[in-house]
Amino acid sequence: MDIASNNKAIMLEVIDQLVQGHELATKLQQLLSQHGSGLGPAEDLVAKISGSFSDSISALDSIEHIPSSLFTAVEGSQNASCNNDGKLEDSVDSRKRLGPVKNKRGCYKRKKRADTWTVESTLLEDAFSWRKYGKKEILNAKFPRSYFRCTHKYTQGCKATKQVQKLELESKMFSITYIGNHTCNSDEVTPKCPSLTTSVNEEENNHHNGSSTESDLQLVWQEMLVFEEEHNHHHHEAIYGCGENSASINGLDTTDLWSWQQLSVQPQ
DNA sequence: GCCATTTGACCCCG
């Protein structure tokens, strides 16, 4: 049992690493396509990298599903509500539940382990569109944690989420934990210049004024570098594996997390 | 009026 579970843990970590790579490659791919002209070879390369990650992940995943006795597969169905009715169908009147709160409040399957990884960054935007769905005070943390899900969770079934906390030590930094991969269509996710509906509060951290495409790439590179750094210098503990994360992450902030719209600077 | 955010309630897991 121990050996099997140990192998399983290793397998999961390997898959996590691959998923991270795949996700980052996807981000880079999107940025390249946004800023696009003359980056054809780079895009092609990134596409190949992404494909390699995908193949590796699916290969390992197929292995993973063979021995189904020791562990549960955890199909990342955080939304598989109480096995009765998938509330996906009636999205309209599901919100009009009056009366006592006896319905499905908090009735969900907590995902045990998904593709999760953490980055630290001063900037909160990325290539995806997020929608905040919760905030929580965390024990031993000065700042609350904010919860985001993909905007297209219900329209496209994208199950990617992320959590954001402001670091206590460095108030400018945020710890951003990504959970799950985006399955949504990136083109629709990052509209070029939508309506800027989200609240872009510029309270404190707003230094990057109206910059442009370069800063976008820098963001991603920055994140990637931080990510790499955590990998090399520390152990793998910066990555949320199975809940073995070190403390010292605190966060706060809710409203000014929304500055990712910056990415939608008109490409051209 | 629609959509995103806020906020308290609720459930799962260790």
Added chain:
DNA sequence: CGGGGTCAAATGGC
């Protein structure tokens, strides 16, 4: 049992 993650009604902004 308590902390953490999610849901959904209420609220506010556009």
